[in-house]
Amino acid sequence: MNIIVVGCGKVGEALTHFLLEEGNDITVIDTDKDKVQAISERFDVMGIVGNGATRTILREANIDDADLLIAVTGSDELNLLCCLIAKKAGDCRTIARVRSPQYSQEASYIKDELGLAMVINPEWQAAREIARVLRFPWAIKVDTFSRGRVELFKFRLPEGSSLAGKKVKDIVSTLHCDVMVCTIERNNEAYIANGDFVFQERDVISAIAEPKNAEAFFKKINYKVATIHNVMIVGAGRITHYLCTLLEDSNISVKVIEREESVCETMDANHPEVTVIHADAVDQQVLLEEGVANIDAFVTLTNMDEENILLSLFVRSMNPCKLVTKINRVDYGDVISHLDLDSIVYPKQITAETIARYVRAMNQTVGSDIETLYQLIKGKVEVAEYVIKGDSALVGIPLSKLQLKDGVLIAAILRDRKCLLPRGGDIMKIGDAVVIVTNHLALQGIEDILK
Amino acid sequence: MHYRMIGYVLGMLLVFEGLFFCVPILTAIVYGESAVWAFVAVAAICLALGGLMVWKKPTSTTLFARDGFVIAGLGWIVLSFFGALPFYISGEIPSFVDALFEAVSGFTTTGASVLSDVEALSNSMLMWRSFTHWVGGMGVLVFIMAFVPISGGQTMHIMKAESPGPSVSKLVPKVKTTAMVLYTLYLVLTLVMFVLLLFGGVNLFEALNIAFATAGTGGFAFKNSGMAEFNPYVQYVVSIGMLLFAINFGCYFMLLQKKWKEACNCELRTFLGIVAVTVTLICFNVRDQFATLEETFRHVLFTVASLISSTGFATVDYNVWPELSRTLLLMVMCIGACAGSTGGGFKVSRVIILFKSFRMELEQLIHPKQMKKVKMDGRPIEHEMVRSVSVYLVCFVLVFGVSMFVMAFDNLDLVTNFSAVLACLNNVGPGLEVAGPMSNYAVFSTPAKLVLIFDMLAGRLELFPILLLFTPSTWKR
Numbered sequence: 001m002n003i004i005v006v007g008c009g010k011v012g013e014a015l016t017h018f019l020l021e022e023g024n025d026i027t028v029i030d031t032d033k034d035k036v037q038a039i040s041e042r043f044d045v046m047g048i049v050g051n052g053a054t055r056t057i058l059r060e061a062n063i064d065d066a067d068l069l070i071a072v073t074g075s076d077e078l079n080l081l082c083c084l085i086a087k088k089a090g091d092c093r094t095i096a097r098v099r100s101p102q103y104s105q106e107a108s109y110i111k112d113e114l115g116l117a118m119v120i121n122p123e124w125q126a127a128r129e130i131a132r133v134l135r136f137p138w139a140i141k142v143d144t145f146s147r148g149r150v151e152l153f154k155f156r157l158p159e160g161s162s163l164a165g166k167k168v169k170d171i172v173s174t175l176h177c178d179v180m181v182c183t184i185e186r187n188n189e190a191y192i193a194n195g196d197f198v199f200q201e202r203d204v205i206s207a208i209a210e211p212k213n214a215e216a217f218f219k220k221i222n223y224k225v226a227t228i229h230n231v232m233i234v235g236a237g238r239i240t241h242y243l244c245t246l247l248e249d250s251n252i253s254v255k256v257i258e259r260e261e262s263v264c265e266t267m268d269a270n271h272p273e274v275t276v277i278h279a280d281a282v283d284q285q286v287l288l289e290e291g292v293a294n295i296d297a298f299v300t301l302t303n304m305d306e307e308n309i310l311l312s313l314f315v316r317s318m319n320p321c322k323l324v325t326k327i328n329r330v331d332y333g334d335v336i337s338h339l340d341l342d343s344i345v346y347p348k349q350i351t352a353e354t355i356a357r358y359v360r361a362m363n364q365t366v367g368s369d370i371e372t373l374y375q376l377i378k379g380k381v382e383v384a385e386y387v388i389k390g391d392s393a394l395v396g397i398p399l400s401k402l403q404l405k406d407g408v409l410i411a412a413i414l415r416d417r418k419c420l421l422p423r424g425g426d427i428m429k430i431g432d433a434v435v436i437v438t439n440h441l442a443l444q445g446i447e448d449i450l451k
Numbered sequence: 452m453h454y455r456m457i458g459y460v461l462g463m464l465l466v467f468e469g470l471f472f473c474v475p476i477l478t479a480i481v482y483g484e485s486a487v488w489a490f491v492a493v494a495a496i497c498l499a500l501g502g503l504m505v506w507k508k509p510t511s512t513t514l515f516a517r518d519g520f521v522i523a524g525l526g527w528i529v530l531s532f533f534g535a536l537p538f539y540i541s542g543e544i545p546s547f548v549d550a551l552f553e554a555v556s557g558f559t560t561t562g563a564s565v566l567s568d569v570e571a572l573s574n575s576m577l578m579w580r581s582f583t584h585w586v587g588g589m590g591v592l593v594f595i596m597a598f599v600p601i602s603g604g605q606t607m608h609i610m611k612a613e614s615p616g617p618s619v620s621k622l623v624p625k626v627k628t629t630a631m632v633l634y635t636l637y638l639v640l641t642l643v644m645f646v647l648l649l650f651g652g653v654n655l656f657e658a659l660n661i662a663f664a665t666a667g668t669g670g671f672a673f674k675n676s677g678m679a680e681f682n683p684y685v686q687y688v689v690s691i692g693m694l695l696f697a698i699n700f701g702c703y704f705m706l707l708q709k710k711w712k713e714a715c716n717c718e719l720r721t722f723l724g725i726v727a728v729t730v731t732l733i734c735f736n737v738r739d740q741f742a743t744l745e746e747t748f749r750h751v752l753f754t755v756a757s758l759i760s761s762t763g764f765a766t767v768d769y770n771v772w773p774e775l776s777r778t779l780l781l782m783v784m785c786i787g788a789c790a791g792s793t794g795g796g797f798k799v800s801r802v803i804i805l806f807k808s809f810r811m812e813l814e815q816l817i818h819p820k821q822m823k824k825v826k827m828d829g830r831p832i833e834h835e836m837v838r839s840v841s842v843y844l845v846c847f848v849l850v851f852g853v854s855m856f857v858m859a860f861d862n863l864d865l866v867t868n869f870s871a872v873l874a875c876l877n878n879v880g881p882g883l884e885v886a887g888p889m890s891n892y893a894v895f896s897t898p899a900k901l902v903l904i905f906d907m908l909a910g911r912l913e914l915f916p917i918l919l920l921f922t923p924s925t926w927k928r
Contacts, residue, residue: 002624025624033833041516044606046624062623062708 462504519608557583562670588667616790763880795878
């Protein structure tokens with residue numbers, strides 16, 4: 001597909017990388033010539049310097065042949081204008097990043113009235129992900145399928161866990177838990193689970209289950225499950241704002257530390273239930289005074305990656321609480337994963353994934369429809385949820401008879417609001433949603449899992 | 452430096468060169484010539500050696516700008532070396548330096564020959580000479596890029612190092628597709644040219660040779676008399692063809708997309724303007740030498756098209772024309788074709804940028820505080836670009852000077868030396884006087900020929916890739 005990306009910031013770059021690997025033709029537009037040059041030297045894309053909201057520049061980017069325009073510049077208004085002009089000039093689908101809280105309340109109105117295909121708000125999505133992790137503190141990361149009916153959670157086996165040394169199939173046969181193990185990460189390697197895989201201490205496991213079954217599972221393996229009652233957030237940016245909105249209804253008490261006085265005032269005005277502290281969190285004394293030793297969760301959301309990491313590590317040294325660290329730079333993921341940081345949130349990655357999912361859906365063949373897509377392990381394993389349509393070749397055949405490619409796991413079948421953890425005798429039916437775990441990145445449709 | 456990856460691309464280049472030999476092998480079979488064994492042997496060596504080098508794809512396909520330059524520089528040397536082998540081992544060109552000169556002249560689309568009697572060569576050798584023009588015209592590495600899956604943005608470094616012009620841009624987002632588009636345009640235009648030549652009563656072998664040599668703006672003649680014996684229709688077709696292949700291929704792509712305004716850019720207008728003005732002036736200057744006005748126009752158009760496009764075909768001996776005409780011809784040789792075409796030379800766009808920045812410097816003297824940028828097609832030209840064009844000019848003059856100095860040892864006259872170096876550095880082919888269109892480069896000594904070989908390669912790759920090969924810091928870690 002021909003895709004135009006307007007804005008070569010961090011999201012633009014992550015997006016370009018992502019979409020390029022799926023085999024799309026990308027043209028990037030930015031007013032900053034150095035940024036355009038940098039990105040077109042790094043990736044096989046065409047770079048154009050100029051304002052993406054002008055017809056001339058869009059024509060130069062060949063808007064007539066473009067299938068999709070994604071506007072991710074720093075300004076919401078410019079993004080929306082880009083999409084409007086592109087729509088009129090080239091009649092292509094458009095995606096805009098809109099991050100200001102004022103607009104995002106009206107996201108669906110904007111989307112419908114302006115004819116956008118999608119409005120994305122990275123901060124809102126990041127906040128949602130953080131809120132999910134806070135709700136299930138035993139997990140490093142929680143993703144949802146089928147509008148939350150099924151969850152994919154990632155957790156680390158603690159040292160001395162009773163699960164270490166056991167096989168994957170023991171979970172069902174001896175523990176009697178309805179949990180489907182999908183992948184295991186060990187020493188930078190990712191394995192797709194089969195029944196005979198043996199767990200080790202410190203493995204990072206991704207598994208699928210319904211929320212109540214997951215809870216039961218963690219109780220059975222004696223995982224320390226503490227509900228979170230109070231959380232401390234450092235930095236009062238947009239994510240914090242959305243997160244506080246999300247946590248409003250729960251009975252979690254929130255304390256926010258922010259060094260800018262004016263930001264503190266706005267925070268307090270918008271979220272009266274939140275305790276706002278005007279101080280510099282890098283000062284250890286401040287954290288100690290505010291009772292960092294006794295909190296249940298600590299979330300770092302400042303704009304500095306280094307500061308976030310350092311703060312989290314400091315808190316870890318005195319309190320074994322839940323940690324959530326926001327990191328902007330995606331590139332250092334491998335290095336950071338060695339640190340004892342618990343949950344890490346990459347807002348840029350979430351945005352890129354959301355858009356990539358949409359693009360993938362646009363590319364889909366008949367017979368299936370992609371619903372959800374997550375990169376389970378960056379660049380190695382993906383989880384996708386497909387809905388089975390009428391004429392699919394997979395319908396009605398027992399799973400054990402399907403000739404699957406290596407590295408493909410059918411992780412769950414969702415039927416009639418229930419989650420089936422597939423066994424060999426199960427069959428797929430029309431209308432089922434099927435969750436596939438695979439290391440074949442960029443599957444072109446669900447039938448692509450067959451040999 | 453990524454040696455594994457450089458080796459891989461070079462291996463790929465050898466494999467493709469082995470495949471290119473199919474063209475002369477077929478010719479040799481058709482004409483039943485014994486030279487077929489020379490081609491088969493060299494093709495086998497290329498395929499074996501290349502196959503060995505591409506046997507295992509390197510795990511990391513990273514390439515940096517430096518690797519791109521090294522690949523282009525080394526690649527062209529390797530290409531020329533193996534391209535010269537058939538001439539040498541078949542014994543048709545007994546000296547290896549001569550054979551190398553001929554091959555380099557072919558691949559760089561120069562068209563300068565050391566042979567006093569080209570008609571003595573077998574047909575397959577003639578076909579190989581012309582075919583090297585076609586391959587070298589658009590670039591071998593660009594060709595490889597169209598077919599070989601080397602992914603990533605870094606392949607752009609290779610394309611930048613090989614493609615002519617001050618700035619190389621893609622036509623479509625992907626390097627691979629861009630290379631494919633370029634070669635498709637090139638192939639179609641060559642085919643059209645070939646068919647038009649067949650209509651002119653030229654036989655199949657000759658039509659192929661002329662089409663290849665014109666498309667690559669090479670200019671190897673396969674007759675001792677050059678293009679003089681062909682009828683006026685063929686001469687017109689070749690004239691127009693040479694001009695068309697000297698135009699930026701991006702313009703054709705724009706035309707196909709119906710972007711008329713973008714296609715008729717400043718460079719194209721200037722190029723056509725220069726051609727029109729020189730043709731008129733020279734026509735006026737040489738009007739006494741020909742019988743009719745049509746004949747005058749035909750020969751002048753042919754000569755100007757041939758020299759500005761850096762082809763080097765000739766229908767008449769322009770060496771005997773008046774000094775004004777000879778000077779004008781030297782000047783168009785200096786300017787050369789448009790950027791992004793198959794032609795050589797200094798490139799029209801560079802000349803435009805230099806002139807515009809020169810005018811701006813003058814204005815700056817009058818209004819020292821004026822804020823102004825050089826513009827082309829309504830877009831500001833970045834300072835970086837002006838700087839690199841100026842550096843290119845300096846570098847060009849430097850290489851030119853050193854070459855002239857070495858050539859002077861041969862004790863030939865100044866015009867010969869000057870025009871020979873100019874013709875080789877700009878990939879034109881024939882110069883003036885002893886190196887003129889009706890004579891050849893056989894008179895030069897071996898060191899002089901080696902200098903010219905260097906100049907041809909440096910000219911085709913626009914100096915830097917070849918110069919970087921001789922810079923120690925390129926090879927340091």
